[in-house]
Amino acid sequence: MTEYGRGSGPEPWHPEDPLYGDPGWGGHEAQQGQMPYGGGPQQQYPQEPQYQQQYVQQDPYAQHPQHAEQLQGYAPQQPHPAQQMQQPQQMQPVQQMQQQTYAGQGQAWDTGQLQYADPVQTVDPVQIVDPYAGAEPYAQQPIGGFPGEAPDLYGTDEAYPPPQPPGRRHLAPEPGLDEEDEDASDGDADAPAGGGRRAGRGKGGKGKGKGKKKDSRTACLVAAVVILGVIGGGGYYGYSYLKARFGAAEDYTGSGTGESVEVEIPQNATLAQMGRILKERGVVASTEAFIAAAQANKKGTSIQAGVYTLKKQMSAMSAVQVMVDPSKLNVLTIPEGWRAVEIYKAIDKKLGKPEGTTAQIAKQESKDLGLPAWAANNAKIRDPLEGFLYPARYDLSKDSTPQSLLKQMIRNANDKYAAIGIEEKAKALGLENPLQLVTVASLVQVEGNKHEDFRKMSEVIYNRLKKTNDVTNQKLEFDSTINYLKNTSNINVTREETRKLDDPYNTYFYKGLTPGPISNPGSDAINAALDPDKGGWMFFVSVDGNTTTFTKTFAEHEKLVAQFNERQSKKSGG
Known part of the structure; x- marks a missing residue:
């Protein structure tokens, strides 16, 4: 047994402990005569003999401490000194009092008060009223005038802090005491209970302290791994940046592998x-x-x-x-003005095909290569693809075939003709169909020596096609048409040839345009066919083979023809 009664730890509670005498919580002391909340029987702890001689007024705040698991409410307390002054008849030695015990669970509890036969029935209701209700629970209590009275431990400079509610007493450690010390103190069953701390949390306290240490070590390890990862990643990217910025660029050596x-x-x-x-x-x-x-x-x-x-x-x-x-470059370039037969040969050569392969495909598959519906509307056309193999550069690959190239060229021509609105423009120019506009462009491309001559050449064509043309009788009389049907490039065509050769493409023999184009015109020739010059040009001749001279009358033209024939005679040695 201890001096003040045994708590949950092995050491007694000291009276100066702020928790001493506070097994419950109400913000103030319980009044004399009040029963513990819950009304259940309490355990009796006998007092030592030497303290049985003390008066009840010795410690107005003394209570019997109870273990945390056994507390049911507030234990009755001794009356306040002020109350003792009003009730002197109650100030009797404890040893002369008859102690009342409440039986329960084979134990007796010493109340330290007068005997009451029935605590529920004999307690005066007036005494149950809380005289401190509504008052500040921590206000300083009046100092009693009796000698030996205990000092007010909450009103001095060295006072302990007021007691906290049970649920908040251990939420935060006291200043100067870290978590490790707190856990160690709480978990040590032999640690003293003084200093304002309860002793003996038992195994639960130790386990919690170890968990905190383990969590701290784990957090430190994770933080270290993260820091090392950041440093390592930054170093790698820093090295990569410096290498890319200041180091030599990665490169192979030699002319490559065989692949x-x-x-x-x-x-x-x-x-x-x-x-x-x-x-x-x-x-x-x-x-x-x-x-x-x-x-x-x-x-x-x-x-x-x-x-x-x-x-x-x-x-x-x-x-x-x-x-x-x-x-x-693995490309095939088609020049402006090339005939279809020249393009077929170029494709065979570029793709490594036998000569005549592409020409045969063009003849047999012409309807499946994407020509517009108005392209082959004349049965006398020598080659329906003529005028639709758009001159451009075509990139080749290992998958390129004659069919794929022909389709790509026709698709480019269709896109060009659609962009200019060829059908509407043909009608505006007095032509029968869009194919005739392509034919005019093909004639401009071949007969015009330079691009700056294209618009004048276009006007010559349209003027000769007029019904009012009584000089050539609506005949074009172009040598280029004779060369096309003969598949030659001889600019010196005799009069005898032009008069004897009966072919729809012979513009000396037949009026109007040829059945179809005689070349594949480029963009400039097409634009010139759409917008002919307005100079009144009717004739042209190239005296030196490089410069084309345009005239308005036949007389001017005859003089230029005489000069041309004379030049040709000198070249032949005649």
Whole structure:
């Protein structure tokens, strides 16, 4: 047994403990005569003999401390000194009092008060009223005038802080005491209960302290891993940046492996875009190396768009040397004014096909290559594809075929003709159908020596087609038409040939336009056919073969023809 009664720990509670005498909570002391909340029986702890001689007024705040698990309410307390002054008859030695015990669970509880036969029935209701209701619970109590009275532990400079509610007493550690010390104190069953702390949380306290330490170590480890990851990642990217910024660009050596690859460079591509395309195709090792090699080459900025046949793992310098050479482009270029038969031969040669392969395909599959409905509306047309193989550069690949190239050329021509509104323009110019407008353009392309002559040549054609033309009787009389039907390029056509050759394409023999185009006109010739000159030109002749002279009258034309014949006679030695 201890001096003040045994708590949950092995040490007694000291009277100066702010929790001493506070097994419950109400913000003030319970009045004498009040029963503990709950009304249940309480355990009796006998007092030591030497303290049985003390008066009840010795400690107005003394209570019997109870264990946390056993508390049911407030234990009765001794009356306040002020009350003792009003009730002197109650100030009797404890040893002379008859102690009343409440039986319950085989134990007795010493109330330290007068005997009451029935605590519920005999307690005066007036005494149950709380005299401190509505007052400040921590206000300083009046100091009693009796000697030996205990000092007010809450009203001095060294006072302990007021007691806290049970649910908040251990929420935060006291200043100066860290969590580790708190856990250690709470978990040590032999630690003293003084200093304003309860002793002996038991195993639960120890387990909680260990959990906090383990969580702290885990958090530190995670933080260290994150920091190391950030430092490592930053170092890697920093090294990569410095290497890319100041180090030599990655590059292959030599002219590449034996594996070939086709690379298509789009129109208006920059050197950086070219480098990325080449790197993706496995030709160069890095974009930076290609840019540096192209800038070091005088022709590096003149690399054309198109398809190049290159090798994998080439040095950037080797790749640039191939690409600055236009002949290395894997393309097929169709010049303006080429006839269809010339284009067929070029396709066979470029694709490595036997001669005549493309011409045969064009003849047999003409209806399946995408020609417009108005293209082949004349049964006398020698080649329905003539005038629809649009002159341009065509990129080739390993998948290119004669059919694919012909379809692409016809598609380009259709796009061009649709863009100009060829059907409406043909009617506006007095032509029978759009095909005749393409035919005019093909004649302008062949007969016009230079682009600046195209609009004058276009006017000559339209003037000769007029019904009022009584000079040529609506005949064009173009040598180019004779050369087309004979598949030649001889500009010196005799009068005898023009009069004897009976063919729809002989414009000396037949009036009007040829059945179809005689070449594949380009953009300038098409535009000239749409917008002829207004100078009144009716005739033209090229005296030296380079310069074309246009005249309005037949007399002027005859003089130019005489000069031309004389020049031709001198060349032949006549």
